[in-house]
Amino acid sequence: MTSWVGTFAEDMVNFIGTYFQWLLDIIKEVINWPLEALGSILYNIEPIVFLAILFVVSILMTKRLIISILIVFAFYIIDWMGYWDSAMITLNMVIVAALIAIIIAIPLGIWSARSEQANPIIKALMDFMQTMPAFVYLIPAVIFFGLGIVPGVVATVIFAMPPMVRLTNLGIRQVPTELNEVADSFGSTDWQKLRKVQLPTAMPSIMAGMNQCIMLSLSMVVITAMIGGGGLGEDIVYALSRVDVALGFEAGLAVVLIAMTLDRLTQSLNKG
Amino acid sequence: MALNMNNKRPIKAMDDKFSELITTEMNSFKSKIRKPIKRLSENARVSHYENQLSKNIFADINCPTDSEGNEIMIRVKNLSKIFGKHPESAMKLLKNGMNKEEIHSTTPNTVGLYDVSFDVKKGELFVLMGLSGSGKSTLERCMNRIIKPTSGNVIINGLDITSLDEDDLRAVRRKKMSMVFQNFGLLPHRDVKNNVAYGLEIQGVPETERMEKTKRAIDLIGLSGYEDSLPENLSGGMKQRVGLARALATDPDILFMDEAFSALDPLIRADMQDELQRIQSELNKTIVFVTHDLDEALKLGDRIALMKDGRIVQIGTAEEILQNPADEYVCRFIKEVDRTKILTAGTFMKKPRGVIQASQGPRTAIKIMEEYDRNNLLVIDKGNHLIGMIESDDVLNVIKSGGVLNDAIIRDIPKVGIETPMKDVIQIMITTNFSIPVVNENDVLLGVVSPSVAAEALNAGGDL
Ligand SMILES: Nc1ncnc2c1ncn2[C@@H]1O[C@H](COP(=O)(O)OP(=O)(O)OP(=O)(O)O)[C@@H](O)[C@H]1O
Numbered sequence: 001m002t003s004w005v006g007t008f009a010e011d012m013v014n015f016i017g018t019y020f021q022w023l024l025d026i027i028k029e030v031i032n033w034p035l036e037a038l039g040s041i042l043y044n045i046e047p048i049v050f051l052a053i054l055f056v057v058s059i060l061m062t063k064r065l066i067i068s069i070l071i072v073f074a075f076y077i078i079d080w081m082g083y084w085d086s087a088m089i090t091l092n093m094v095i096v097a098a099l100i101a102i103i104i105a106i107p108l109g110i111w112s113a114r115s116e117q118a119n120p121i122i123k124a125l126m127d128f129m130q131t132m133p134a135f136v137y138l139i140p141a142v143i144f145f146g147l148g149i150v151p152g153v154v155a156t157v158i159f160a161m162p163p164m165v166r167l168t169n170l171g172i173r174q175v176p177t178e179l180n181e182v183a184d185s186f187g188s189t190d191w192q193k194l195r196k197v198q199l200p201t202a203m204p205s206i207m208a209g210m211n212q213c214i215m216l217s218l219s220m221v222v223i224t225a226m227i228g229g230g231g232l233g234e235d236i237v238y239a240l241s242r243v244d245v246a247l248g249f250e251a252g253l254a255v256v257l258i259a260m261t262l263d264r265l266t267q268s269l270n271k272g
Numbered sequence: 273m274a275l276n277m278n279n280k281r282p283i284k285a286m287d288d289k290f291s292e293l294i295t296t297e298m299n300s301f302k303s304k305i306r307k308p309i310k311r312l313s314e315n316a317r318v319s320h321y322e323n324q325l326s327k328n329i330f331a332d333i334n335c336p337t338d339s340e341g342n343e344i345m346i347r348v349k350n351l352s353k354i355f356g357k358h359p360e361s362a363m364k365l366l367k368n369g370m371n372k373e374e375i376h377s378t379t380p381n382t383v384g385l386y387d388v389s390f391d392v393k394k395g396e397l398f399v400l401m402g403l404s405g406s407g408k409s410t411l412e413r414c415m416n417r418i419i420k421p422t423s424g425n426v427i428i429n430g431l432d433i434t435s436l437d438e439d440d441l442r443a444v445r446r447k448k449m450s451m452v453f454q455n456f457g458l459l460p461h462r463d464v465k466n467n468v469a470y471g472l473e474i475q476g477v478p479e480t481e482r483m484e485k486t487k488r489a490i491d492l493i494g495l496s497g498y499e500d501s502l503p504e505n506l507s508g509g510m511k512q513r514v515g516l517a518r519a520l521a522t523d524p525d526i527l528f529m530d531e532a533f534s535a536l537d538p539l540i541r542a543d544m545q546d547e548l549q550r551i552q553s554e555l556n557k558t559i560v561f562v563t564h565d566l567d568e569a570l571k572l573g574d575r576i577a578l579m580k581d582g583r584i585v586q587i588g589t590a591e592e593i594l595q596n597p598a599d600e601y602v603c604r605f606i607k608e609v610d611r612t613k614i615l616t617a618g619t620f621m622k623k624p625r626g627v628i629q630a631s632q633g634p635r636t637a638i639k640i641m642e643e644y645d646r647n648n649l650l651v652i653d654k655g656n657h658l659i660g661m662i663e664s665d666d667v668l669n670v671i672k673s674g675g676v677l678n679d680a681i682i683r684d685i686p687k688v689g690i691e692t693p694m695k696d697v698i699q700i701m702i703t704t705n706f707s708i709p710v711v712n713e714n715d716v717l718l719g720v721v722s723p724s725v726a727a728e729a730l731n732a733g734g735d736l
């Protein structure tokens with residue numbers, strides 16, 4: 001039994017499904033393309049090559065030797081436990097979803113920081129997106145995009161976006177009035193003010209948002225296994241259905257190791 | 273101890289060392305590849321810059337002048353600013369004589385400024401002074417239109433900027449004026465040279481020219497050697513030097529300074545005031561300086577405007593305001609100042625009564641002394657330069673021994689300049705007890721301060 005609220009939501013979903021199929025198809029393509037591009041690398045790369053690249057990347061990002069060694073070691077363990085292929089699928093989804101979320105979130109954050117009209121609307125939307133239980137997104141995602149990896153990425157983007165929007169907005173709003181006056185008093189254009197004053201000053205906040213966005217992406221990607229997202233989540237769902245503690249723990253550990261890796265890498269961006 | 277620590281954590285020490293190494297390596301690599309990329313984008317921008325240069329909105333506008341022929345750089349005419357929605361009703365109430373307080377309690381609006389008019393001459397250092405909330409910052413921000421006035425005009429160099437569109441306004445801000453801020457307003461992610469270069473950068477000035485001008489501003493302000501420091505590593509005084517250098521780098525005619533030195537320690541603050549005076553004497557900018565500190569206003573200001581509740585209560589030189597305060601508010605404001613510290617020899621000097629030229633004879637000297645009933649005289653040459661002083665006893669001796677006046681002159685006498693504070697003049701007077709000559713930098717005699725006048729100054733200033 002549902003009230004008219006639920007029925008209305010259902011009608012909306014049906015409406016979009018019937019009249020905006022073309023839009024859904026475009027979205028599907030847009031998401032599919034980077035997934036396949038990145039996937040063609042991640043799924044085919046030799047683990048040892050991947051580890052080498054990972055080492056260089058983490059040295060460049062963290063500028064730390066020990067952490068870089070630990071990160072490589074974490075991925076070595078994942079391989080050693082036999083979860084390499086699942087981990088690569090998960091990583092593929094996380095990277096693509098987080099990228100899309102960031103690309104959408106930054107302009108949204110800037111917009112809501114600069115427009116008093118847009119701000120309350122975007123804020124309400126973000127509240128809605130963030131507090132709606134994550135599983136609920138899976139339903140329309142499946143209806144619109146069917147089962148598989150694409151609806152998983154769509155649900156993940158929606159779930160991971162709000163903190164990034166929020167922190168971008170906050171970061172720009174917290175730029176001291178004086179700095180905005182500096183930009184104005186020297187005759188900056190709006191774009192110069194944004195590029196040269198507001199964004200750089202808000203950067204720590206934006207970076208923190210990026211970090212959160214990536215972490216949330218990972219947790220959501222695991223959940224999307226329920227609609228056929230695949231990857232480590234699938235292993236976990238499988239372990240759950242068989243009440244297999246050993247399998248569940250190993251797959252869970254692999255997720256934790258990926259999470260810590262992503263966190264350390266993106267946190268180091270924070271410090272510049 | 274430090275060695276011990278390292279021994280205990282050799283791995284951490286190694287990691288730190290590695291981190292340092294890779295950071296410096298990466299930075300040098302980054303700067304290497306950044307340059308050619310930058311040059312490419314710079315080249316693309318140059319033509320745009322030249323386009324902008326050709327547009328000079330002051331081209332066919334004449335700067336207005338006042339009755340004495342001084343150019344008027346800034347003219348503020350009946351300027352009002354009401355904060356809040358629907359300012360018209362508040363304006364009407366103000367016209368009917370309501371004051372700021374009543375407006376605040378009866379309407380949702382706040383009065384920032386009401387009916388302010390004044391002129392700032394070219395090359396003048398004009399001080400806006402008043403208590404907190406009196407509207408100083410609002411007035412200054414109306415002058416570069418960071419705040420849009422409710423009514424009235426601001427005319428910069430003959431151009432009414434209240435009616436300009438965004439593009440023209442931007443052009444005025446870029447070429448004509450810049451601002452120095454109370455909390456320095458430095459961009460935290462930029463080093464000193466790039467902070468200073470900000471104004472030039474947004475104008476699209478090409479790299480080489482930009483760096484040249486930046487270097488000049490940095491040298492002028494004494495920041496050499498700090499070019500690559502980040503603001504967080506600078507002391508307050510140094511930060512404000514960066515702020516000042518940034519404002520000067522674009523070579524504007526007008527400098528707006530909003531409590532620019534208020535956040536500094538007293539000693540550094542005095543340094544910066546001196547620095548500003550030095551720069552001002554070198555560059556001769558028009559400066560509008562906001563402060564709530566009377567001492568600062570008196571020290572720096574060519575003229576001072578005292579503000580209260582969004583209106584100007586009095587405008588004048590330091591001395592005019594101190595000698596004829598317009599009302600109770602001004603009186604309260606200036607009560608604490610030691611007036612002898614501000615009032616200078618120039619204020620109190622009189623035309624010297626009875627001087628003698630060195631070429632004249634001793635007998636003439638005695639005659640002049642008798643005429644004015646005194647027993648000493650100042651001696652000058654043909655060009656009115658002060659040579660010294662003679663006393664009647666010495667002159668009589670010279671007459672007895674048949675010498676010339678020159679032999680009687682006491683050359684080593686105290687003298688003061690126009691700017692010498694009365695406080696110091698009185699100090700000298702206590703030890704000599706005769707009129708003190710006032711001379712200019714070429715020793716030309718301008719006047720004297722007599723003991724009776726000094727006593728008057730003492731009365732005006734209270735205890736010394
Ligand atoms: N954005 C604003 N909105 C509403 N009222 C304002 C705003 N800015 C200033 N005011 C009001 O206008 C009046 C003048 O403020 P202003 O900042 O110009 O004073 P000030 O003389 O610079 O004071 P201070 O020495 O504290 O800087 C004050 O009553 C203030 O409350």
Ligand SMILES: [Mg+2]
Binds near residue numbers: 408409410
């Ligand atoms: Mg102020």
